[in-house]
Amino acid sequence: MAxxxxxxxxxxxxxxxxxxQNLFVYRMSFVVWRLRQFLSSFTxxxxxxxxxxxxxxxxxxxxxxxxTYIFLVTVxxxxxxxxxxxxxxxxxxxxxxxxxxxxxxxxxxxxxxxDLAHKILNFGFVILESLILYFIFKPSFIFPNxxxxxxxxxWVALAALICFIINLLFGSIGFxxxxxxxxxxLFYIFLDFTAGKLYPLDILPNIIQKIVYLTxxxxxxxxxxxxxxxxxxxxxxxxxTLTMLAWTVGLILIFKLVWQKGLKNYTAMGx
Amino acid sequence: xxxxxxYFKVWRLNASNTIQELLVNRATHLLFFMGKMIKLSxxxxxxxxxxxxxxxxxxxxxxxxxxxxxxxxxxxxxxxxFFRGVYLFRDRIIRGNFDFMxxxxxxxxxxxxxxxxxxxxxxxxxxxxxxxxxxxSTLNIHITINSLTLYFLLLINAFLIAAALHILVLVAGILxxxxxxxxxxxxxxxxxxxxxxxxxxxxxxxxxxxIIPVGMMITIPSEVLLNLKPTYSIGVAFAIxxxxxxxxxRLWKWSLKKYSSASS
Numbered sequence: 001m002a003x004x005x006x007x008x009x010x011x012x013x014x015x016x017x018x019x020x021q022n023l024f025v026y027r028m029s030f031v032v033w034r035l036r037q038f039l040s041s042f043t044x045x046x047x048x049x050x051x052x053x054x055x056x057x058x059x060x061x062x063x064x065x066x067x068t069y070i071f072l073v074t075v076x077x078x079x080x081x082x083x084x085x086x087x088x089x090x091x092x093x094x095x096x097x098x099x100x101x102x103x104x105x106x107x108x109x110x111x112x113x114x115d116l117a118h119k120i121l122n123f124g125f126v127i128l129e130s131l132i133l134y135f136i137f138k139p140s141f142i143f144p145n146x147x148x149x150x151x152x153x154x155w156v157a158l159a160a161l162i163c164f165i166i167n168l169l170f171g172s173i174g175f176x177x178x179x180x181x182x183x184x185x186l187f188y189i190f191l192d193f194t195a196g197k198l199y200p201l202d203i204l205p206n207i208i209q210k211i212v213y214l215t216x217x218x219x220x221x222x223x224x225x226x227x228x229x230x231x232x233x234x235x236x237x238x239x240x241t242l243t244m245l246a247w248t249v250g251l252i253l254i255f256k257l258v259w260q261k262g263l264k265n266y267t268a269m270g271x
Numbered sequence: 272x273x274x275x276x277x278y279f280k281v282w283r284l285n286a287s288n289t290i291q292e293l294l295v296n297r298a299t300h301l302l303f304f305m306g307k308m309i310k311l312s313x314x315x316x317x318x319x320x321x322x323x324x325x326x327x328x329x330x331x332x333x334x335x336x337x338x339x340x341x342x343x344x345x346x347x348x349x350x351x352x353f354f355r356g357v358y359l360f361r362d363r364i365i366r367g368n369f370d371f372m373x374x375x376x377x378x379x380x381x382x383x384x385x386x387x388x389x390x391x392x393x394x395x396x397x398x399x400x401x402x403x404x405x406x407x408s409t410l411n412i413h414i415t416i417n418s419l420t421l422y423f424l425l426l427i428n429a430f431l432i433a434a435a436l437h438i439l440v441l442v443a444g445i446l447x448x449x450x451x452x453x454x455x456x457x458x459x460x461x462x463x464x465x466x467x468x469x470x471x472x473x474x475x476x477x478x479x480x481x482i483i484p485v486g487m488m489i490t491i492p493s494e495v496l497l498n499l500k501p502t503y504s505i506g507v508a509f510a511i512x513x514x515x516x517x518x519x520x521r522l523w524k525w526s527l528k529k530y531s532s533a534s535s
Contacts, residue, residue: 032452039459042475050329050470051321058324136472182299189306193313203320 011105012113019084019117037122038129041074044198045137059203067139069200069225071130076221077197078126080159084118085111088171089180095268097174108168115164148227151237155227158244159220165251166216172255175262190215196222202231216247281377286388293390300391307395311344314465315406329470331499334410336466339493341403343465346426346488347458348396350433355389356382357437361450370532380523383441384434418498421505425492428512432488435515442519442526457483464489469502487511 444450468486
């Protein structure tokens, strides 16, 4: 009853707080996770620095452009692709999801806030780590004059939403099977090479680029950075926005179908 | 000799169990296999793209850099084939199943390290090794019989260092009840050696040669194979191999005295 005087979203803020509290119970795991992310960015920056040691441009990128790209992709990866939903399929398969389903809360909002808590924390740490990397590599960042901040923010939000739905879809595998790691592993492998984490996609051969653009992966950080670097033509902005919207709507529809079918199949004996 | 036969029999039995597990989860393992093939293909594609655009990578030619990557690929997968059990050790500790390993008349370290050989990686290792040899044969590199012999000896040394690092992860598991973070940290550190470790800035370079000696595992053997002057002498690499295995075994024995069953 006491809750009623608080806004409806208050209970989801508690979900957010609880997630942080749980995460800091396993502080060591979190520290190691962050260290791994840091090392990954450090390797990419080192390799590209060596590539540019003896030449001014490679793959159509100047050194400063490439280093700016790697810094931005590091930050965006931590906002868009970090997810707290890796254990969702296990929760569903084991039946422990029941406790969430019977509570007077919206399951997806609850999972969404949990994901948001994860992203906020990762974002905070990636900024700190980027500062350390900045002092090690001392890059000169290059940003063009035209300002597309609002479009950039909208694209980041859409990409985070696409990623959230994809993770929910992987979680839904738990309605039928305990093994979601196979598809998830394949997904992350694809993502590493096609979302532009290690290198910009336009260094790949044309045929591979065309195939990659048939998937949602390039929209999960690559296009956002290209926009900030001024490497997109103004006439490309609308088609990219529409494609992202189409992916979002399409994936939501698929997820709704899968979730409803899954719920019919769901049993939680002994829970 | 009898002891070796017994241990081989136990390992074979574990491998057979793992194969049965793999056959039950065929679809998942197929996806893992596909993922690994895609990862390897994309990494090689990236290296060949660099080769087209960049003539010199630090003090190495891009052909030489590809050899460093292929060596990394081989050692990394080989260690996973034999030591996949380490990835499951946290679960054994938390559930109390490690207690059973301590009770059996088989060395618990042997069980913890090797009780779950990775069949998927074994299958992956065969075509990728053949592919690596083929790629190496197409590169513009200078290899001699002597350099090849020394390379194989250094690969054995690298395997010893990999074993030592996996034992250290087990030690960390006993002390902290967590192995996942440490084993993935090892995997991240060994990834530095996809490229010659000498390209990294200090103090990271020294860390990668002497603290987590992935440089001794991959950079030195590759340099020797390519008839380049190794960054550190071969004697240092072997000394680190021997030293790391002795140190890890001592720490393992010490950690066992600290072990308390978490559950049962």
